[in-house]
Amino acid sequence: MKKKSRTLMCLMLIAILLISCSSKDAGSETTSTANSTPTASSEVKSIVPAADYITMTYSEYATTDENGAIKTQILSYDTATKQMKTVFQFDYTAQYPLGYYDKPNQLVYYTQRVGTDEDYGDQIFVRDLSNEESTQLTDNLFAVNYIIPSGDQLFFVANVKGEQSIRLGAIDLNTNGMTLWGDDDMLVEAITLDHKNKKIYASGYSLKERNYSLAHQDGPVGQNNFKMPTYTIYETDYDLKEKTKLFSKNYWIRMLMNKEGHVIAFGDKEYNKGQVPSMVVDYDTVSKTSSVSNWGTTRLQRGEANYSNDGSKIYALAIVKNKRGLFEYDVKSKKFTALFTPTAGFINNIQVVKGH
Structure with missing residues (x-):
């Protein structure tokens, strides 16, 4: 998939080049977006689904022509019934399309490119599945890496136009006001x-x-002499008013x-x-202590993996037996079960939504 490869490389370059970290203060700021309040904002409620489900953004060619259009689908996988369904489809125009299915409220959040060839950016939209209407929520973003709704807020990670940083942000779905967290020296990974x-x-x-490390790679030619910058978990x-540092490591905490x-x-x-075991830090938020171990099985891909509500499973993107897709990992038995391993398309991202 040539077009997908190009867009994926574009996102990777953005993630590598637009890097930063925060200062002592949280540096949150409130702005506003130009568009109106989303269509169903007054109906958005903090509803917990009855069972865990996984929302996926999945792209594939609309025809067999590899130079043709690519369509992006929002899929929902119910972990209780083991059923997958398509809830929404839209054109692949973003640098790397993302989506999130808010099942209890029957809303879909997704990204699409807006603008001209000279001035463009990926913006966040909301689709009300009850009336099939879409509303643009942002107009000042360039690239978006995460979108996660919670109650009457939508949280995102994005590069804002005119900045080099990648920041955490929130949109109030009742007022459409935007709050940004971090500063111009932060990359939220x-x-x-x-x-x-x-x-x-x-x-x-x-x-x-990171720029300093790139400029001072001393050592034998042909070796990787890059010194990993310090990653901090906040x-x-x-x-978005607090900013507590939990721990820091010289690892790519991905x-x-x-x-x-x-x-x-x-x-x-x-x-x-990928062939080197990942380091895993387990931070206890109550005792404020952490333990470090190696992930001893198949590598989980960089993405939005998470535990089931009861903590017995991890749902993640992985490559198992040369098949890439969504897998369920049993924490106790340490076994992977394939849930969705497409051969024609590509899973852009997932989010695990925990039930009660």
Whole structure:
């Protein structure tokens, strides 16, 4: 898939080039977007689904012509019934399309490119499945890496036009006001939400530190002499006013998960070293202590893996027996079960939505 490869490389370059970390203060700021309040905003409620489900963004060619149009689908996998369904489809126009199916409220959040060839960006939209109407929620973003609704707020990680940083942000779905967290020296690499306690955990690091490391790679020619910048895991609240540092490591902390009272961070010593076991930090949010171990089985891909509500399973993107797709990992038996391993298309991202 040539077109997909190009867009994926574009996103990777954005993630590599637009890097930063935060200062002592949270540096949150409130702005507003130009578009009106989303169609169904008054109906958005903090509803917990009855069972875990997985929302996926999946892209494939609309025809057999590999130079033709690519369509993106929002899929929903019910972990209780083991059933998959398509809930929405839209054109692949974003640099790397993302989506999220809010099943209880019957809303879909997704990204599409807006603008001209000279001035464009990927913006966040909401689709009300009850009346099949879409509303644009943002107009100032360039690239979006995460979109996760929670109650009457939509949290995202994105590069804002005119900035080099990648920041955590929130949109109030009742007022359409936007709040940004971080500063111009921050790259937010990954986030995970604790919906129950209304906490957000973010992995971030410094643009200045990374640029310094790139400019000072001393050592034998042909070796990787890049010094990994310091990644810090932060905790903030839903108002994006807090900024508590939990721990720091000189690892590429590429993925965060959470379960009752714990934040789980996956990190690598080098970028894109798939054959080397990942380091796993288990941070106890109650005792404020952490333990470090190696992930001893198939590598979980960089993305939005997470635990089931009862903590017995992990749902993640992985490559098992040369098949890439969505897998269920049993924490006790350490066995992978394939849930969706497409051969024609590509899973852009997933989010695990925990039930009660």
